[in-house]
Structures are given as C-alpha cells and as structure tokens.
Amino acid sequence: MKIVPVLILCLCTLSLAAPALAGGESAVREVSTAAPAPGAEVTVTLSLDGCQAGGIVETLPESFAYVKSSLPADRVRVEENRVCFALLGETTVTYVVRSPEKGGGEITGAWWDFGARTNGTVAPTRLDVGGTTAAPGPGALAVLFALAAVPLIRRCRR
C-alpha cells in the first residue's frame, strides 16, 4: 500500500523536472507576464548559455511593438515585427515590448551560436492582452498532485 503515495510523489517530482529535461534547448525565453494589461510593457528575458558569438531573432505577435533592450543600439536590428540581437559574450538579453489594446499571439524565436556552429529554436511564448495568465503548466499540476497526495500519505502512515 505504501507504494502508492511513493509513486505519486515520484510522478510529481518527475513532472516538475520535465520542462528542464525536455528538448535540450540552449535558448530559453521568460516574460514578466503572459497576460499584460492593454498598452502595458512586457519584459522579455532571453538566455543563451555558453555562447560567445551568437544571435537571436525574435518574431513578435503582429500588434506588439518593440520598445528597447539591454543591448547597445548597434547590436539590435528591428524590421517590422522581427527583432534581431547580436550576442557577443552576453548570455542573457532583456527587451521590452508594448502590448496593444487587445489581442494576443505568440513570440517565436530562433538562435544561432556561430562559434559552436549550432542553432535551434526558442519555444514559443503566448501573450494575451487582458487575459488570464496561461493555463497551469506541469509544475503547477505537480503541486496540485502533491497536495492531493498528502492525505493519502498520512492515511498510509497510520
């Protein structure tokens, strides 16, 4: 009987770790909010570890506007809804976009590490103006599972 709660805990732990284990991506994107208010600024952080000479192209949802970034102006090029960053030693780039009055869409991206001769894509990030934050991911589900497992564990220990 004790195996059931142990199994549940293992599943929870695995589901928490899943995002880190999946895909083997080298570039990661994080946003300050996935549900910005109309006209609000969203801070986007890109991480590309171990890259000394690389680049990232971000494609913004149609109605979002690029505002600024942490890189000098001569290392950024904006063409319509595409923003190009030249990374010369930086492992993170932060940039800001302004949300429209309504609507949403996905930020998609691609990265290159020219020194290591590798490249890949950055997982898309959904932004919805005025919407609720994104549906709970596997981590949140795992917490719910874990909370649900507590009474079971207690019961088994009796």
Place this chain on the structure above:
Amino acid sequence: MKQVHLLLCLLLALAVPAAALVPGDAALGQDEFAGMVLSFLAGGEGAPTLAGVQDAAALYLEGEGAVAPASPPARVVVFNGETLETLRSLGIGPSSVVGIDKFSAQKPEFFPEYGNTTVVGSIWSPDYETVVSLHPDAVFLYATTCKEICDEIQAKLAASNPEIRVYRFDCFRPENYADDVRALGTIFGREAEAERFAAFYTGALDTVRTGTTDIPDAERTTVYLENWRDYKTGAAASGYEDKIVRAGGKNVFSSLAAEYPEVDPEAVIAADPDVVVKLIGAGSYVSGGYQNAGPEKVPEIHAALAGRPGWTDITAVKEKKVYLLHNDIFGGPENFIGIAYLAKWSYPDRFADLDPAALHQTYLDEYQHLETDLSGMQFTYPAV
C-alpha cells in the same frame, strides 16, 4: 582603511587582464562582426551566408588570442561520410574519430582505416546509446541536408550530455566547401593543412572557371545530366545545375519548376543537348567507383544509354559526347574532379591540358593518403 586601498589595487590589477580578454579587438572588430551577425539574422539580399558568419566568428573569437579557443576535440563521432572524408584530407583519422556512420562503414575500399571503428548507425537511425558510450567530445552532423533530423539528434545529444560539442557541416557543396575545410582546420588546430587543401580544391575549380568565363552565353555547351534514375535530372536550384554551370555549360532543363524533376523522354530529344552525362554508382547502376563493382557492366550501360529510342538524332549522340560519370567523384567532396571532367567533355579544345584523372590521383595520394591505383577503375566512360 589600508585594507580598502589594498582591495582597490587588487581589483585594478585584475581589471587590466580582464579587459584584454574581451574578444574581438583584433583581426575582426566587434562592431564589424556584430554588423555581419545582424545582416545574417535580418536576411534578405546581400546577407552573408551561415558558413560565412561561422568563419567570421572563428576569426572574431580567436583574434589575438583574445579568447582561448576550445581545445581540438580528441574523441569525435562523425555522422556524415563527406565530413569524414574531409577530415582525412586534414590528417585526422581513427586516432581521433571514435565513431562513424554505417554508410561510411559499408565502404571499406574507401575508408579502410575505419575497419575496427565503432558504428553509430545513421542520421535516420542513430544509436544514441552507443554514441554516448563512446564519450565523444564532439559529434559532427549535416548542416543543411536532412536538417530537421539532424536538429533532433543535436537536441537529444544536448539533453543527454550538454558538454558534447555538436558541429554541423555539409562538406559537399562547391559554394562553401573551402569554407568548411578552413573551419574544420580551425576546430582541429590544423589550419595549415586546411589552407593547403582548400587552395588545392579552389585551384581546381578556378582553372575551370577561368577557362570558360569568356564564352558567350549563346555558345555555351548545352548539357543533359541524368542521375541513376532514368530521366531524373536537376533544374535551376539543384546541385546538378550548379556543377554544370561551374563547368561552363548550360543545363537544358534549367527552367523546370521542381528541383530534381523527372523529364519526359521526348523532352530530352527535343532539348537536343550537346553533351549527355549519366551518373552511375547508385540505384540500378551500381558499377565502377571505389567499390569497383561490375566494371564490365559500364560499357553496357553506356551502349544502352546512347541507344535509347530516338536518341540517334541527338547532337550528343551523333558527336559521341555521351558520358558516364560515377557519383563518387561528383556528389561529395570530390565534386571538383567531376566538374573538371564535365568541363573537359564540354570544351575539349579549351581544356586539352586539363587531366582530371591526374587531379583525382593527386587528391587520393596527397590528401586522402590512399594507396588506390586508379588505372583499371571505372569512374568515367568512355575514357577521354
């Protein structure tokens, strides 16, 4: 207070060498490289190629030793035979290459030194367990061929061991082969060998190019190139056309929409090419080449080709300019040999002194270090 001063002095002393470690203040400036990267990322007309940016990155990162280059990989797994062959031209062999793809393993005549090397499957069916068990510090995959498949392999390798460096090279495209060679030389610390071999390769192509540049477009030899599938040819975007053009010729099926179309037999007759070239070495035409399989069949293949219904009226047939060319010297790193043959067949007067067979032998002797005697082997037919 003295401690604060001491600390400041120490920080200043550390700051000077740290500044010297900032990459890119030498051969290729930071601004220049950043501009190149942005042009590549933005794309469009005039944008540099990926290979060009990668080479520039190597220069940028190694400018005046600003950043210590990664040490040459000592244990590598190679998933594409073209890169394996190119590495041999740089003097890199089984002492560094610990795993090879199954197709290279199936060519003991050409890769005899890898008889005891571990086979890691192919890009279509990679044996990840074996790759990881070999503890490689680098894995080589195609850059653009089967890109999605190679992307997936790269991602899985990164997930299993992020310390494995993955390098992507095609090593068969004439437009960037010399760049690939030089980049491999940089990776393995074989810059001198790479430069020598790149000069040999580009020298061969330049001989052909300079010998054909003054030919007016209307006077260029028209070529029908068919691969090992009957009536399968290449159009404007194909590698076949690129090589025909490099040899100074004109592809009779350049304007077709598909990259590698299958043409109607009547269309070949209507096109009336000056030269016909059929690639052998695969499909139903596995003859000749390094494997030297069924050499006696080569003349039969040629006779059947020239004797196709309705072909007696084709200029190439009438003037006995129908040739067989083995893909071993056309499709991979040895494309410069095939291009030299194409040029000689297309313009025998202009290239009377060009000896593609001698070029081939030099490549095998001096760069591949193979004791292969080409006499008696069938790479082309009929003999020039």
